Ligand SMILES: [Zn+2]
C-alpha cells in the first residue's frame with residue numbers, strides 16, 4: 001500500500017535519510033499520518049498532537065509541514081501510538097490510533113509492538129512486509145476536540161538579556177534565564 | 188556564506204518545504220548547527236540538546252540525522268538560542284550559542300531578536316541579507332559535558348494493554364495508560 005504519494009520503498013528511503021534508518025514505527029506511522037490527513041476537510045489549516053515521542057513525530061514531520069520547530073506539531077508523551085490532527089482555530093479534528101483489535105492477522109507486528117520476541121530474533125523483513133501489506137487497516141479513528149489550552153499562538157513575550165550568561169531570554173522566566181536558574185542540562 | 192553543503196538560497200528552499208516558510212531563525216540556526224558539527228571529531232556518534240523549541244530544532248533535523256522521533260535530539264525549553272552536540276557515549280561536546288556581544292553590526296538581526304521593531308514594520312529582505320552575510324560569526328562556542336542523566340538508551344520497558352482505551356502502553360505508567368489517567372489533551 002502506498003504512503004500518500006510515495007511507494008513503500010520510496011518512503012523507506014525518505015525515512016532512512018531523515019531518521020537514520022527506516023524504523024518500522026516510522027513506516028507504520030506514515031500510514032497513520034496519511035489516514036489522518038485524508039480525514040481533514042479541504043482547506044482547513046491543521047496542527048498535530050502526537051501521543052508518543054517514538055518515531056511517530058517524524059512521520060508527521062515528513063508528511064506534513066508541521067514540525068517541532070514551527071510549533072504546529074506538539075508531542076505529549078502518553079506512551080500510546082496515536083496522533084490527532086485538528087483545525088488550528090476550532091480544535092476539531094480526528095484521532096488515529098493503532099487498534100490492538102486489528103492486529104490478529106499480523107503476528108510479526110504484534111510481537112514487535114508488545115516486544116514478545118527479543119530484538120535479535122526479530123525477522124525484520126517479515127515485519128516490513130506485514131507493515132506494507134496491512135497499511136492503515138491496523139488503525140482506527142474517531143473525532144476529537146483538542147483542549148482549548150492548545151489553541152492560539154504562543155508568544156515568548158518580552159526578550160531581555162541575562163546578566164549571568166549574557167544571552168537573550170524571555171524575561172517572563174525571571175531575573176536570570178532558566179539555564180542560569182539551574183535548569184541547564186550540563187554537568 | 189554557505190550552510191554546510193547548501194547555498195543560502197538552497198537552504199531557504201529546504202527550510203520552506205519542511206517548516207512551511209523560510210523562518211529567519213531556522214536560517215540562522217543552520218549556521219549554528221554547521222558550526223557545531225564542524226567541532227565534533229570525525230567518527231564520533233553524537234546527539235543534540237537544543238535549548239529552545241523555536242526553529243532551531245528544525246535546523247538540527249534538516250542538517251543531521253538527529254530527530255525528535257529517533258530520540259537523538261532532545262529539546263529542553265530554556266528560551267535561549269543555543270544548541271549542544273555531544274558524544275553519545277561520553278557526553279563531551281560543544282555548546283554553540285547566539286552571542287549578544289557579536290550583534291552590534293547587524294541592526295536588523297538585533298531588532299528582530301529582541302523584537303524591538305513591530306513585525307509588520309520588519310524589513311524581512313534586509314534581515315535575510317544580514318543573516319547570510321553574518322553566517323556563524325554571530326555565534327560563539329565552548330566545550331560542555333552533558334549531564335549523565337541524558338546518556339544511555341531509554342527503554343519503554345514492558346508493553347501492556349490498557350483496559351480502558353484498549354490501546355498498548357508502557358505498563359510502568361500504571362494500571363491504565365496515562366491518557367486514561369487524565370493526561371489526554373482532549374476536551
Ligand atoms: Zn542566563
Ligand SMILES: [Zn+2]
Nearest residue numbers: 349352364367
Ligand atoms: Zn488507556
